[in-house]
Each structure stands twice: as structure tokens, then as C-alpha cells.
Amino acid sequence: MPAAATPPTPVTGWGRTAPTAARLVRPRTYEEAAVAVLAGGARGSIARGLGRAYGDAAQNAGGAVLDMTGLDRIRTIDAEAGVVVCEAGVSLHRLMEVLLPLGWFVPVTPGTRYVTVGGAIGADIHGKNHHGSGAFSRHVRALDLLTADGTVHRLTPTDALFWATAGGMGLTGVILAAELRLHPVQTSLMAVDTERAADLDDLMARLTATDHRYRYSVAWIDLLARGARTGRAVLTRGDHAPREALRGRADRTPLRFAPLRLPPAPPHFPGGLLNRLSVSAFNELWYRRAPRHRTGEVQSIAKFFHPLDGVPHWNRIYGRGGFVQYQFVVGHGQEETLRRVVRRIADRGCPSFLAVLKRFGEADPGWLSFPLPGWTLALDIPAGLPGLAGFLDELDEEVAAAGGRVYLAKDARVRPQLLESMYARLPDFRALRREIDPEGVFVSDLSRRLNL
Numbered sequence: 001m002p003a004a005a006t007p008p009t010p011v012t013g014w015g016r017t018a019p020t021a022a023r024l025v026r027p028r029t030y031e032e033a034a035v036a037v038l039a040g041g042a043r044g045s046i047a048r049g050l051g052r053a054y055g056d057a058a059q060n061a062g063g064a065v066l067d068m069t070g071l072d073r074i075r076t077i078d079a080e081a082g083v084v085v086c087e088a089g090v091s092l093h094r095l096m097e098v099l100l101p102l103g104w105f106v107p108v109t110p111g112t113r114y115v116t117v118g119g120a121i122g123a124d125i126h127g128k129n130h131h132g133s134g135a136f137s138r139h140v141r142a143l144d145l146l147t148a149d150g151t152v153h154r155l156t157p158t159d160a161l162f163w164a165t166a167g168g169m170g171l172t173g174v175i176l177a178a179e180l181r182l183h184p185v186q187t188s189l190m191a192v193d194t195e196r197a198a199d200l201d202d203l204m205a206r207l208t209a210t211d212h213r214y215r216y217s218v219a220w221i222d223l224l225a226r227g228a229r230t231g232r233a234v235l236t237r238g239d240h241a242p243r244e245a246l247r248g249r250a251d252r253t254p255l256r257f258a259p260l261r262l263p264p265a266p267p268h269f270p271g272g273l274l275n276r277l278s279v280s281a282f283n284e285l286w287y288r289r290a291p292r293h294r295t296g297e298v299q300s301i302a303k304f305f306h307p308l309d310g311v312p313h314w315n316r317i318y319g320r321g322g323f324v325q326y327q328f329v330v331g332h333g334q335e336e337t338l339r340r341v342v343r344r345i346a347d348r349g350c351p352s353f354l355a356v357l358k359r360f361g362e363a364d365p366g367w368l369s370f371p372l373p374g375w376t377l378a379l380d381i382p383a384g385l386p387g388l389a390g391f392l393d394e395l396d397e398e399v400a401a402a403g404g405r406v407y408l409a410k411d412a413r414v415r416p417q418l419l420e421s422m423y424a425r426l427p428d429f430r431a432l433r434r435e436i437d438p439e440g441v442f443v444s445d446l447s448r449r450l451n452l
């Protein structure tokens with residue numbers, strides 16, 4: 001029995017900009033996924049996980065969107081070696097629920113655990129450990145990929161198609177399952193050091209000098225602060241807490257994982273509440289409340305990695321117009337570009353809650369993987385901000401001129417002309433797609449917009 005398709009239904013990314021309508025199909029087996037792809041029709045198909053990409057990567061106007069959350073079985077766990085084999089629709093949240101009690105953690109987690117394994121490979125996501133561990137796909141030992149002709153290929157890192165698929169935004173085919181290497185942990189808690197940085201230069205100096213001492217590192221930066229305080233930040237870094245760091249109840253259940261969830265944000269949030277004044281007051285309070293220097297605080301995984309996951313649908317606080325997440329990376333040696341961009345954002349007064357600055361490690365082998373060794377900044381901006389499109393186009397020009405790039409999993413608006421200079425292997429990616437998918441079966445709003 002083929003999986004039933006819905007009538008055309010509006011689909012958006014997490015930023016809720018640019019919804020488009022597609023038929024949704026939810027396959028539960030390899031066969032159902034193959035039938036859905038072969039029946040995709042003239043407007044083709046794209047796989048979708050939990051829709052946490054901010055822009056239009058998991059949308060397909062007028063075509064089919066394969067909701068992969070129906071393939072959500074964890075097949076095998078090797079608790080000795082730390083290897084899990086699971087279907088691509090399993091979320092990282094589910095993996096944590098199952099694996100933490102066994103003493104294992106996912107190799108890379110983004111700022112939300114509500115992403116699927118397929119989405120994690122499709123965008124080749126990075127986490128707070130990129131400087132030491134690289135992006136997600138480095139920890140994938142094998143994957144099953146359904147290609148345009150309906151066949152399933154078992155790929156390993158020795159295959160070119162593996163590295164075109166890692167970060168390939170679903171455009172090489174549908175990832176059906178993957179085998180992942182895990183990270184051993186003694187507890188489900190984190191030991192965290194926190195410090196404040198007075199401005200951007202202070203922050204970069206601290207990250208450069210001591211990031212190598214920490215497995216995880218991230219800076220929350222106040223982009224509304226100006227003048228001598230431009231780029232002030234709170235730096236949080238840490239590692240999984242060792243058993244001896246726990247006290248009391250935590251010591252009796254060291255591997256317990258039960259994150260709290262508050263009620264969801266209301267569906268209709270007045271977008272106008274977020275303005276320069278209200279966000280600036282929030283950022284000020286948050287900066288003042290952070291300790292100047294604190295070491296070894298024990299925190300939950302949810303608090304350290306996924307502070308926003310506690311409020312379901314928090315993306316509604318930007319109102320109906322939605323929001324854009326702008327994330328770029330520039331290499332080491334391009335600090336002046338970073339300073340200039342941060343100053344421009346601060347001078348422009350974008351009402352942006354805490355932005356995130358990270359120092360990436362080595363570039364990843366995925367052909368369209370985002371990370372480059374250097375500095376990455378991510379910030380949320382309400383989509384209705386007057387003049388936003390032109391402003392971000394100017395920032396793109398600066399980033400591209402510095403040899404940097406924007407992140408496709410966050411993007412909803414970059415101009416296609418800049419993409420080739422940002423992603424050097426884009427011509428190889430296009431050539432491989434023409435070879436394995438000559439009819440253009442896999443297509444998304446993102447791929448049409450950017451001619452991927």
C-alpha cells in the first residue's frame with residue numbers, strides 16, 4: 001500500500017517566512033518511500049525532518065514533501081562499542097532518551113534536540129564541539145540513500161555520493177537510515193564554566209586562547225550593545241560532568257534524562273512586542289545577571305545545549321511575519337570583517353535577542369558543508385524589519401568578499417549569484433546531481449531559488 005498524500009498543505013521552515021503548499025506524504029518503510037519518490041510528479045519531491053531549518057530547505061511548492069518522521073525506528077545499539085543504527089526520522093531527542101541511560105551521547109547536537117538524523121546529515125549540522133569534533137557527518141559510519149531511480153544505496157565515507165549527501169540539503173536523495181558513532185558519558189549533566197567578555201576583541205581573545213581546553217564552547221553575544229561595549233558577551237564552555245562532580249539526587253540517578261517542557265507559546269503572538277527597546281532591556285538584564293567568572297557549575301543537558309527547547313513553538317513570538325536567522329562564517333585572518341559586520345548590526349539596531357558566536361575547527365569534507373576554520377555568527381531578526389533585505393545583501397557581500405559563506409540550513413534570502421564564490425564545490429555538486437538525478441526528481445524551494 002503506498003502512503004497516502006495530503007491535499008496541498010502550507011509548509012514553512014522554522015522562521016515561518018515564505019510558506020508554500022505541497023502534498024505531504026509520510027512513508028513508514030523503504031518501499032513506501034521509494035513509491036512516493038517515483039510518484040513525485042512534475043514538481044518532484046524533497047525529504048523533510050522536523051522542519052527546524054529556518055528557511056525554505058524542506059519545502060517544495062506544488063510538489064511533494066516526504067515527511068520522514070514515520071521512519072523512526074532505532075534498529076540496533078552496540079552499547080560496548082558506542083554505535084547506533086537508526087532510521088533517518090528518529091530525532092536527536094529520542095536518541096538522547098534511549099542512549100543516555102546506557103552512558104552514550106550523540107556525537108554532535110545543534111541548539112535544539114528536535115531535529116532528525118536525516119536533517120542532521122542533510123544540513124551536516126555543527127554543534128558547540130565543532131572546534132574539536134567537526135560536523136555531524138564525520139561521525140556517520142554508513143547511510144542508506146534512496147536515489148531518484150528508486151534504488152537504495154549503502155554509502156560509506158569512501159563514496160563521493162556520501163560527501164555530496166552530507167550537507168547536500170536533501171538534493172541527492174532521501175536518507176533512510178544511518179549508523180552513528182557515539183560519545184561515552186558518565187553522567188547526563190554538564191560541568192560548565194561561565195565568564196563575561198567586555199567586548200568583541202576580548203571575546204575573540206578568550207576563545208582563541210582557551211577553547212582547546214573545552215569540548216563544548218559557545219558565546220552569547222549582545223548585538224544591541226554599542227560603543228566600547230560592542231560585542232560584549234557571556235561565554236559558556238564545558239564538558240560532560242564526571243561522576244564525582246554529582247551530589248544528592250543527581251548522584252543517585254547520574255544518567256537520568258527528563259527535560260522540562262513548558263506550555264507552548266500562544267499561536268497568535270503580537271509581533272510588535274519585540275522592538276529595539278524591549279530586546280535591549282532583556283539583553284542588558286541577561287548580561288548583568290551572568291557571573292563574571294564561575295567554574296564547574298553542574299547544568300542539565302537541556303539548559304546547556306537546548307535552552308529554547310523548553311518552550312514549544314517559541315518561534316511564534318516573532319508574530320505572523322516570522323523571522324530570519326542570519327548565520328555566516330569567515331575564516332581566521334578575517335577578524336576585521338567580523339568586527340565590521342558586528343558594528344554594522346549594532347549600529348543598525350536590529351532587535352536581535354542573544355546572538356551566538358562560535359569558533360569553528362577544521363572544514364568538513366561534505367561538498368556543501370557550512371563550517372570553515374574561523375568565526376561563525378548567528379542572529380535572529382524579525383522578518384518585517386524595514387530595509388532588512390538590502391541590509392543583509394550588503395552583509396552577504398562583505399562575507400563573500402572575505403571568502404566566507406552563509407549557512408543554507410538557515411537561509412531564506414541569499415542571492416544565487418553569490419553562492420558559487422561561497423561554496424567552491426557547488427559545480428561538482430551540480431554535475432553529480434545531473435548524473436544521478438537527470439530528471440530533477442529531488443527539488444526544493446531552496447534549490448529552485450538558488451539554482452543548486
Ligand SMILES: Cc1cc2nc3c(=O)[nH]c(=O)nc-3n(C[C@H](O)[C@H](O)[C@H](O)COP(=O)(O)OP(=O)(O)OC[C@H]3O[C@@H](n4cnc5c(N)ncnc54)[C@H](O)[C@@H]3O)c2cc1C
Pocket residue numbers: 014046047048049050051052053054057058068088089109110111112114115116117118119120122123124125126127168169170171173174175176308409410444
Ligand atoms: C533553535 C534552533 C537551533 C539550531 N541550532 C543549530 C546549530 O547549533 N547548528 C546547526 O548546524 N544547525 C542548527 N539549527 C538548524 C537545524 O539543526 C538544521 O536545520 C537541521 O537540518 C534541522 O533538521 P530537521 O530534521 O528539522 O530537518 P528539516 O528542517 O526538515 O530539513 C532540513 C534539510 O535536511 C533535509 N533532510 C531532512 N531529512 C532528510 C532525509 N531523511 N533525507 C535527506 N535529506 C533530509 C531537508 O531536505 C532539508 O534540506 C538550529 C535550528 C533551530 C530551530
